[in-house]
Amino acid sequence: MKLYHRENYLRKIRSFYHETDLIKVITGIRRCGKSCLMQTIAEELRSSGVKEENIVYLNLDKRGFKSIKTADKLESVIDSLCTAKGVKYLFIDEI
Helix, strand or coil, rough: CCCCHHHHHHHHHHHHCCCCCCCCCCCCCCCCHHHHHHHHHHHHHHHHHCCCCHHHECCCCCCCCCCCCHHHHHHHHHHCCCCCCCCCCEEEECC
């Protein structure tokens, strides 16, 4: 699927891409493009040289992640997926 490049939003968030002690939350009404924006950010990170194994994208609506109902379970899943060395970029969709 081709993603629409939302330059106005990307320009505002790009300066935070490599902040290691920051959590960025994207909010908005249903179906406004939050998931696509996160996917676009992940694509930009890849194209800037971030290795695929350092980008973790969890869509909690997908099969396999629907059993995550507690913070402990979420942390366990994240720990199992974040095995690469260096800075990791974690995207959690449908939290």
